[in-house]
Amino acid sequence: MNELSFDVVSHAELASVSGVLDSGSHVLLGSERDGTSSVVLLAAGIVKPAAGRVLLAGRVPFSSASARRTIAALCAEERLPTARHAAGAVQLALQARGDTRSALSVLDAAGLAHWAMRRTSDVSARETRALALALALSHPKPALLALYEPLALVGMVQERFLLDALAQLSKNGAIVLATAGRVEDALRLGGEVHALERGIWLDSAESRTPPLQLTLRIQTPDAERLAACLAGAPEISEVTQVGALELLVHGTDLKRVASRVIANARAASLRISALRQDASALESLATARAGIAHAFDAARPQ
Amino acid sequence: MNDVRVGARLAFARLRGPSSALVLAISALTVFAAAALEQRSNAASAPDDVLSGVAFGIALPVLAYLVSERVCDGQRLDRSVDSVARHGADRRHAVLGLLLASGLATALGGAFLVLIALLGAHTLHDASLAFDLRSSIGIALVSGFAYALCFGAASLLGKRGGGRKWALVADFAVGSGASALAALCPRSHVRNLLGGIPALCLSQTSAWFALIAISIACLGVSFVWTTE
Numbered sequence: 001m002n003e004l005s006f007d008v009v010s011h012a013e014l015a016s017v018s019g020v021l022d023s024g025s026h027v028l029l030g031s032e033r034d035g036t037s038s039v040v041l042l043a044a045g046i047v048k049p050a051a052g053r054v055l056l057a058g059r060v061p062f063s064s065a066s067a068r069r070t071i072a073a074l075c076a077e078e079r080l081p082t083a084r085h086a087a088g089a090v091q092l093a094l095q096a097r098g099d100t101r102s103a104l105s106v107l108d109a110a111g112l113a114h115w116a117m118r119r120t121s122d123v124s125a126r127e128t129r130a131l132a133l134a135l136a137l138s139h140p141k142p143a144l145l146a147l148y149e150p151l152a153l154v155g156m157v158q159e160r161f162l163l164d165a166l167a168q169l170s171k172n173g174a175i176v177l178a179t180a181g182r183v184e185d186a187l188r189l190g191g192e193v194h195a196l197e198r199g200i201w202l203d204s205a206e207s208r209t210p211p212l213q214l215t216l217r218i219q220t221p222d223a224e225r226l227a228a229c230l231a232g233a234p235e236i237s238e239v240t241q242v243g244a245l246e247l248l249v250h251g252t253d254l255k256r257v258a259s260r261v262i263a264n265a266r267a268a269s270l271r272i273s274a275l276r277q278d279a280s281a282l283e284s285l286a287t288a289r290a291g292i293a294h295a296f297d298a299a300r301p302q
Numbered sequence: 303m304n305d306v307r308v309g310a311r312l313a314f315a316r317l318r319g320p321s322s323a324l325v326l327a328i329s330a331l332t333v334f335a336a337a338a339l340e341q342r343s344n345a346a347s348a349p350d351d352v353l354s355g356v357a358f359g360i361a362l363p364v365l366a367y368l369v370s371e372r373v374c375d376g377q378r379l380d381r382s383v384d385s386v387a388r389h390g391a392d393r394r395h396a397v398l399g400l401l402l403a404s405g406l407a408t409a410l411g412g413a414f415l416v417l418i419a420l421l422g423a424h425t426l427h428d429a430s431l432a433f434d435l436r437s438s439i440g441i442a443l444v445s446g447f448a449y450a451l452c453f454g455a456a457s458l459l460g461k462r463g464g465g466r467k468w469a470l471v472a473d474f475a476v477g478s479g480a481s482a483l484a485a486l487c488p489r490s491h492v493r494n495l496l497g498g499i500p501a502l503c504l505s506q507t508s509a510w511f512a513l514i515a516i517s518i519a520c521l522g523v524s525f526v527w528t529t530e
Contacts, residue, residue: 063529064530065387065390065391068388068389068390069389069390070390081312081315082312084315092311095307095308096386096389096390096396097389098390
């Protein structure tokens, strides 16, 4: 059975982490200081836990080459195998995986073919991570995909390509574990949400945070008409009129809410004199953090 | 077998580059200069003196140490293959490939230095040059392998493979003697093959076998002590 388990694992920031992840998409919410980077290193079999046991389908990834061959990983800091050019490094990694495809085809699929002949000494740390992500997403049949902050590489790698590849691999029965430092990124990645808070693993039920509510403050001479235009838009949860010249528009996705407001105003020929995110979004963030802290307290052994 | 090839490719990729060529060139120049000086001071004993002194006594062990440091990327031997092991390569097999590549590079580098040393210590028309070349290059090839595998196995010790440094020091300090401990160091057998005092009164034939045994033992230890 395809299952990744952490059995009372303590390592670096992680404190007695236990948990089981089945096939499907999982998002681990937390920062590097919370231990998300260590989780990826341990799951990928790159480091041995200081205490406890990590198993993938009953095998220890650190000491089983056949288990590691089924793992595709992206770490916080990547080092490609030594080679003169990026393509050479990717080719050596493919050879280690027993993959006969050419490096160029793998890089091309991720839109990174133009980096193939770049000298590895000229490749930045972020670009190295992008190459490692291309390599990870190219795995033909992974049992586990462990990715540290993959959305941080959007810009170098297309977001659509990344999300489609994750969805496809998850559908094929892989365990897809991606970390996210921001709630928005966790929502974009989708899947079951877990959280790490200062090395303590909070399971999905405890860590599921409500989508962040954000507010746009819009100044317009036609507040009433704009409020009527926005009523019923799926991206907008609520519209509140504050006086004759101002509206508060509530929703969860800043980009989509703002786009909807602008599109509707333009369609109705309404003028918007100012549009900005309301400071109360910070309060929402604080509320979300408080929710996680509350779950953290609940998970703490009595 | 694939993972052995991956390890060897990794080692050669790490050895490639201008700094490796520079180190070899500086070593060759130093050895040639020392040989030429010996030849001027005493032409008859120059080949023996330069081989047992600068070439096999200093240049070859130091070259083997530098090659080992380079192929291990300044890490412990077992951690030096992490970049391919994480993609599924068996660390043991990759380490085997890495050590064999390092042995080959050291053997060839050592043979080149010996060639340069003999060219410096002999005149080109010297009748004994061909004989010296044949026997010394054979010793350089086998001892180069032995040194590389010895320092490779020693790289399993220490957080960042500091064991290879201690192996180099031990080879200089202990291997220069003729005790039972010296028999564990390649230096004592190389000295024996060059006509010097043997360790444990071993014959020259035994010295060849001793170097091969050291190489196999180091390869075995490296394989067993590395996690799959």
